[in-house]
Amino acid sequence: MDTNVILLLLLVPLLGSLVNIFFGKKLGNGSGIIATLAVLISFIVTVVAFVQVNGTKTPIQGNLFEWIAVEKFSISFGFLLDQLSLLWLLFVTGIGTLIHLYSTSYMKGDENYGKYFGYLNLFIFFMIILVAGSNLLITFIGWEGVGLCSYLLIGFWHKNQDYNDAAKKAFIMNRIGDLGFLIGVFILAFLFHSLDYMTIKTALMSGTNHQINTWIGCAALAIFIGAIGKSAQIPLYTWLPDAMAGPTPVSALIHAATMVTAGIFLITRLNFVFDLAPLVQDTIAIVGAFTALFAASIGLVQNDIKKVLAYSTVSQLGLMFMAIGFGAYEVAVFHVITHAFFKACLFLGSGSVIHAMGGEQDMRRMGGLDKYMKVTYITFLIATAAISGFPFLSGFFSKDEILMVAFEHNKALYIIGSIASIMTAFYMFRLVFLTFKKGFRGTQEQKNHLHESPISMTLPLIVLAVLSIFGGLISWPGSSWLNQYLQPVIVKSAANHPHALGFEAYMLMGVATVGFLIGLIWAFRKYIQKAQVPQEDDKITGFHKVLYNKYYIDEIYDKLFVKPIYIIATFFRDVVEVALSGAVFGLGKIADELSLQGKKAQNGNIGLYLFAFVFGICLLLYYLFIAR
Amino acid sequence: MENVIEIIGIDKYIYLSIILFCIGVFGILYRRNAIVMFMCIEIMLNSANMLLVAFSTFHQDAEGQVFVFFTMAVAAAEVAVGLAILVTIYRNIGSIDIDKLKNLKG
Numbered sequence: 001m002d003t004n005v006i007l008l009l010l011l012v013p014l015l016g017s018l019v020n021i022f023f024g025k026k027l028g029n030g031s032g033i034i035a036t037l038a039v040l041i042s043f044i045v046t047v048v049a050f051v052q053v054n055g056t057k058t059p060i061q062g063n064l065f066e067w068i069a070v071e072k073f074s075i076s077f078g079f080l081l082d083q084l085s086l087l088w089l090l091f092v093t094g095i096g097t098l099i100h101l102y103s104t105s106y107m108k109g110d111e112n113y114g115k116y117f118g119y120l121n122l123f124i125f126f127m128i129i130l131v132a133g134s135n136l137l138i139t140f141i142g143w144e145g146v147g148l149c150s151y152l153l154i155g156f157w158h159k160n161q162d163y164n165d166a167a168k169k170a171f172i173m174n175r176i177g178d179l180g181f182l183i184g185v186f187i188l189a190f191l192f193h194s195l196d197y198m199t200i201k202t203a204l205m206s207g208t209n210h211q212i213n214t215w216i217g218c219a220a221l222a223i224f225i226g227a228i229g230k231s232a233q234i235p236l237y238t239w240l241p242d243a244m245a246g247p248t249p250v251s252a253l254i255h256a257a258t259m260v261t262a263g264i265f266l267i268t269r270l271n272f273v274f275d276l277a278p279l280v281q282d283t284i285a286i287v288g289a290f291t292a293l294f295a296a297s298i299g300l301v302q303n304d305i306k307k308v309l310a311y312s313t314v315s316q317l318g319l320m321f322m323a324i325g326f327g328a329y330e331v332a333v334f335h336v337i338t339h340a341f342f343k344a345c346l347f348l349g350s351g352s353v354i355h356a357m358g359g360e361q362d363m364r365r366m367g368g369l370d371k372y373m374k375v376t377y378i379t380f381l382i383a384t385a386a387i388s389g390f391p392f393l394s395g396f397f398s399k400d401e402i403l404m405v406a407f408e409h410n411k412a413l414y415i416i417g418s419i420a421s422i423m424t425a426f427y428m429f430r431l432v433f434l435t436f437k438k439g440f441r442g443t444q445e446q447k448n449h450l451h452e453s454p455i456s457m458t459l460p461l462i463v464l465a466v467l468s469i470f471g472g473l474i475s476w477p478g479s480s481w482l483n484q485y486l487q488p489v490i491v492k493s494a495a496n497h498p499h500a501l502g503f504e505a506y507m508l509m510g511v512a513t514v515g516f517l518i519g520l521i522w523a524f525r526k527y528i529q530k531a532q533v534p535q536e537d538d539k540i541t542g543f544h545k546v547l548y549n550k551y552y553i554d555e556i557y558d559k560l561f562v563k564p565i566y567i568i569a570t571f572f573r574d575v576v577e578v579a580l581s582g583a584v585f586g587l588g589k590i591a592d593e594l595s596l597q598g599k600k601a602q603n604g605n606i607g608l609y610l611f612a613f614v615f616g617i618c619l620l621l622y623y624l625f626i627a628r
Numbered sequence: 629m630e631n632v633i634e635i636i637g638i639d640k641y642i643y644l645s646i647i648l649f650c651i652g653v654f655g656i657l658y659r660r661n662a663i664v665m666f667m668c669i670e671i672m673l674n675s676a677n678m679l680l681v682a683f684s685t686f687h688q689d690a691e692g693q694v695f696v697f698f699t700m701a702v703a704a705a706e707v708a709v710g711l712a713i714l715v716t717i718y719r720n721i722g723s724i725d726i727d728k729l730k731n732l733k734g
């Protein structure tokens with residue numbers, strides 16, 4: 001029974017993907033429906049499994065077959081549906097279904113409609129493998145698979161070379177992180193002779209081998225590097241903003257809600273390893289906090305609607321990493337879930353806007369859209385309020401918990417996180433005001449084209465907006481269902497030592513609300529009262545310009561890494577390869593020349609052949625009977 | 629009845645067969661007429677046959693003579709094929725001078 005559940009969960013999206021890739025052209029509009037149904041089935045299976053596990057408190061396990069078996073070391077192709085993976089599966093397949101539904105309208109008329117859904121289903125398949133794998137190697141398959149799908153979907157409109165470059169950038173950046181992940185896997189395999197999560201956990205919990213702590217630290221650091229790549233943290237974050245080249249639903253699904261949270265998932269999955277590496281945890285917290293601030297500050301001045309959301313995603317992921325660094329895994333998971341709701345809603349909303357604007361993404365050409373797109377405007381506003389921390393919406397609770405944890409552990413990082421939150425409130429409302437308020441600034445042609453999106457696009461928006469409002473209920477401060485639920489998975493669970501909400505907690509909530517108001521009012525004064533519109537690219541000066549150009553990080557990376565690698569590559573091409581191929585071709589030339597000369601002996605003169613024949617026999621006879 | 633070998637001596641047979649063989653070889657090398665070359669090959673073959681027969685008698689062993697019979701049978705077949713080829717060549721190019729047969733040039 002258990003194996004059947006897992007197989008059904010896995011194979012339905014894979015089947016949908018294969019059908020769409022091979023028969024997508026023939027199916028036409030049917031391919032979108034098939035893909036959506038495939039993910040919906042996975043979602044239903046997940047819900048059934050979730051209800052079962054939530055009732056019995058025992059994870060569903062299933063080994064499909066023995067995969068690699070050598071002496072003392074074996075890896076089975078097994079899957080583990082425990083509390084953590086089911087939680088992830090719920091929102092991966094749930095939001096996945098909504099985004100598939102949304103895509104059926106958004107991608108309508110695209111020449112590669114079937115292929116798009118094929119890739120999207122393939123992504124869901126790999127994401128399920130990543131989340132449900134019972135050992136690190138299975139997770140790694142999923143990890144690489146989602147990277148591949150991300151690459152394919154970023155470069156989906158492959159006729160634009162910039163998009164192809166963005167896809168390659170994402171893939172290569174991820175490869176750097178993947179190498180770290182792989183090294184971590186090797187170290188863990190070396191230490192425990194197993195990659196199974198349960199086995200490693202048991203080995204560590206028995207607590208007999210404290211002398212290997214250095215190695216554990218190395219493994220944790222390596223895996224954290226993998227998480228940095230996938231979850232777009234400093235210094236490997238630059239691929240995520242560029243990844244916005246893909247279709248907007250892809251950005252919502254892969255680059256906001258699911259794939260980029262894989263790093264958080266992995267660290268939470270291996271929380272028992274990270275607990276033993278306090279130095280690595282500190283690093284995670286610092287990297288997370290700085291990423292949150294850094295990305296938020298870039299987000300302040302971006303004018304591309306999707307770029308703002310991309311930097312916002314990086315910033316929010318930074319906050320999650322900060323929570324993980326403090327060992328508050330439940331809080332990070334909580335923020336992952338609420339973030340998945342409101343960020344998916346924001347991306348889908350921006351997709352709706354871009355759809356209405358006929359592909360325009362620059363906020364300077366928008367404005368006043370609230371009159372034309374009521375549903376999009378209201379859902380977008382709700383999600384914005386949620387991400388900015390409007391009291392009692394989902395984002396308020398999750399972000400507040402992160403800041404509360406930070407306040408307990410490290411005041412400096414708390415301040416950084418708070419500043420990032422104020423910035424978040426500012427740039428999100430800036431986005432809303434510039435897009436939906438004041439007069440329309442685009443062309444007359446665009447104005448005539450403005451329309452609300454069809455029901456299949458607004459329905460996911462409404463569902464996600466509702467989830468953004470009520471998502472916070474799963475971890476109500478003081479009596480958190482989520483903490484209780486995750487208790488079996490997380491070793492140092494917060495549920496083990498609950499503490500009542502004191503004065504401090506209420507004070508922090510108040511501070512967070514004030515921060516939210518500061519950001520809101522700041523944006524309101526600037527873009528509603530003064531009705532400012534961001535300047536054109538060539539008029540931007542000073543620090544604003546530095547921010548607008550993303551601190552020139554791309555340029556610095558270009559100078560620091562890309563150019564030297566090009567120089568090395570050019571050296572190898574012009575010197576080493578020329579020398580090597582010269583040697584190889586030289587040998588070939590010699591053989592060629594010899595054969596040309598030898599060819600002349602074959603002149604077709606039978607008399608000569610006969611003479612050579614007799615002469616040869618004479619030589620042989622001479623050698624055999626006389627010379628020897 | 630006296631043995632032929634005892635009257636003449638085995639060494640004479642060997643010399644004769646060497647001479648015949650060399651005549652064949654030089655004929656092959658110097659003549660350009662394909663039929664003559666063909667005859668030279670036959671001379672070489674028969675010199676070897678003669679040597680076989682001579683030694684067979686010398687050793688009082690019939691095996692060599694049986695062997696010669698087989699050789700002759702095969703040679704006869706080979707002559708039939710060879711002459712057929714020569715006739716075809718003559719029909720095609722009107723000559724059997726091997727200097728004109730240079731189509732196998734590499």
